[in-house]
Amino acid sequence: MEAFQLLSRGGARFDKKRFQKDVSLFSKEPAKSRPIERLVDGELPGELDYFKYAAGGSGKRKADSEGVAKALKKRKVEEEEEDQDMEEDEEETEADDTPSRPRQRVVAKGSNIPSHTDTFQELVERYQMSSLLLSNLTTYGYTQPTGIQSYGIPILLESRDLAAISPTGTGKTLSYLLPIMSSLGAPSSSANSDAGSGVRAVVVAPTRELAHQIHNECLKLAQGRKWRIVLFSKATAGTLADKATRDKVDIIISTPLRLVASLRSGGLELNNVRHLILDEADRMLxxxxxxxxxxxxxxCSHPNLQKAVFSATLPAGAEKMAMQMLKDPIRVVVGLKDTPLPLISQSLTYVADDPSKLPSLLTYLAQPYNPPVLIFTSSQPRATSLAQELVLNGVSNVDCLHAGMTKKEREDAVSRMRKGESWVMVSTEVMARGMDFKGIREVINYDFPTSVQSYVHRIGRTGRAGREGKAVTYFTDDDAPFLKAIANVLLQSGSTVPEWILKLPKPSKLKRRQMGKVKRAEIVNPARKVGRSDAIKKRDMVAGSKRRVVRETSKSDTNITAE
DNA sequence: AAAAAAC
Known part of the structure; x- marks a missing residue:
């Protein structure tokens, strides 16, 4: 492993000049005002209207396309009905982010919704937020609140429970950290603190790396104040066993199991916690x-406990659980739920089977690309071996990160990534959620994601904070049953999908057949055949012009965005 | 639906 890392750092093949030239060649200036096509109700942008392709096709295909159309329509209707259902207050506006960012629809739902704010300054007057926090915001370049920030912060500052759904990279972390720090007031170490003793706020996140990142954000905001903000880990658990120390802690940021371990050992009490945040809520639930x-x-037994959940995705089941957990909650949705940012141009690339993936990737990386690239695999061993293969094939600055590595290895990998030393980072789902590497321009799903949520979060590592991003997803014949679900995500966020994918049998049907509701011998094979023959046709086409698939899907999505 | 993640 060490040898591998040395190799991957390897200076010998490192040709910085050539690399930089390549980069400048391919890094086009981000469009200042990207043309945005709005979805008008009941109408699809021309580019999205792939149904027209189906017109001359077989009945089957047409039926399928109509199915998708219906699904899209149905979703719209559902959203509208949902809106109409509300007898309580509702606010819906176009939140204007920074000028360079696309406007996104914000829907707030619940009782007595606090009005949103367009500036951070306003929070000082309205909620007596300290000017120190405000100046820290300015220092770190937070000039104007994003959609989720302008709605979420006032809600949390008015001590309301909140379920916030906002796309990846839209500033959710600040949305909960700022109100927590503002309403905590004086650090509990100060003499005039009347807040009682013990931890007053807890943030829970699913991975160590994410907890670490949140902690860093928190420290930035806290600058100039003597807050005790603790990133919970083995080391800190020891010190916190001392009650005097523990009582001076203001905010704990932790992964769930770490926290539970401390609770069980009796080394931690949360009975004074006033704010509990679940980040990546669907994962936490x-x-x-x-x-x-x-x-x-x-x-967390304090009667005035405020709870809030945040995520970019919140499937119905998780949302129900969240709503039951929250008290008189306000639900804020930015954009369209479970949909990636339109700024990310997505494409699907057919690679016949698993052995064909590596050559495809190597071909891809042999050409100029935009580093750093984040590559997702489905398991730890696959991440490790792919990273090794890349190194063996002469790819420079390859890194690997998964939960099977030691804490230190993981920390080192993240810091290399932050410093821009990694050009190619091979990883597992650990990295899928929440991690904010500003530079990531491209995400490659080497192994097909196992859920729509996974897909949305993975590709959300790029296109952050208003930047553009690119996401490529490899799929094989075996991925066929799940292809359609992902293809629909592409469609909804304004990317185009090769028309032939729509000919694939419906997943439900495939599954039903596999489950053997009908005789296996009869059904499974024909089912496979349908998938295969399409796939083979496609393979032939790809063989004819290797890059066409990529082209097809990515060319036209540069100018299309949708909410 | 299924692997990865949490200690």
Whole structure:
């Protein structure tokens, strides 16, 4: 492993000049005002109207396309009905982010919704936010609140519970950190603190790396104040066993299991916690994490506990759980739920089978590309071996990161990434959520994501804070059953999908057949055949012009955005 | 639906 890392750092093949030339060649200036096509109700932008392709096709294909059209329509209708359902207050506006960013629809739903704010300054007058916080915001370049910030911050400052759904890279972290720090007032170490003793705010996130990143953000905001903000880890758990020390802690940022371990050992009390935040809420509420979250919830016994959940994705089941957990919550949705940012240009690339992936990737990396590139694989061993393969094939500055590595290895990998030393980072789902590497221009899904949520979060590592991004997803014949779901995500966020994908049998049908509701021998094979023959046709086409698939899907999406 | 992540 060490040898591998040395190799990957390898200076020998490192040709910086050539590399820089390549980069400048390919890094086009980000369009200042990107043309945005709005979705008008009941109407699709021409580029999205792929149904027209189906017109001359077979009945089957047409039916499928109509199915998709219906699904899209249905979703719209649902959203509208949802809006109409509300007897309580509702606010809907176009939140204007910084001029360079696309406007995104913000829908706030709930009782007595506090009005949003267009500036951070306003918070000083309205909520007596300290001017120190304001100046820290300015120092770190937060000039104007994003959609989720302008709505979420007042809600949290008015002590309301909140479920916030906002796309990747739109500033969710600040949306909860700022109100927490503002309403905590004086650090509990100060003499005139009347806040009682013990930890007063807890932020829970699913990975160490993310917790670490949130901690860093928190420290920035806290500059100039004697807050005690603790990133929970093995080391800090020891010190916190001392009650006197523990009582001076203001904010804890932790992964759930770490927190639960401390609760169980009796080394930690959360009975004075006033603010509890679940970041990446859908992940925190899934079957693996939820029992731990429940334990944390139970330990937060203060009657004035404020709870809030944040995520870019919140499937119906998770949302229900969240809403049950929250008290008289306000639900804020920015953009369209479970949909990536339109700034990310997405494409699907067919690679017949697993062995064909590596050559495709190598071909891709042999050409000028925009580093750093983040590559996702489906397992830790696959991440490791892919990274090794890339190094063996002469790719420079390859790095690897997964949860099987030691804490130190992980930290080092992240810091190399932050410093821009990694050009190619191979990783697993650990990196899928929340991580904010500003420079990432491209995400490659080497292994197909296992859910729509995973896809949305993975590609959300690029296109952050108003920048453009690119996401390529490899798929094989085996991925066919899940291809359509992802293809719909592309469509909804304004990227185009090769028309032939729509000919694939519906996932439900495939699955039903695989489950053997009908005789296997009869059904499974024909089902496979349908998928295969399409795939083979496509393969032939690809063989004829290797890059066409990529071209096809990515060319036209440069100018299309949708909400 | 399924792997990865949490200690």
């Amino acid at each position: 899934d079957s693996e994490f939820f029992p731990q979250v429940e334990e944390i919830l139970a330990a």
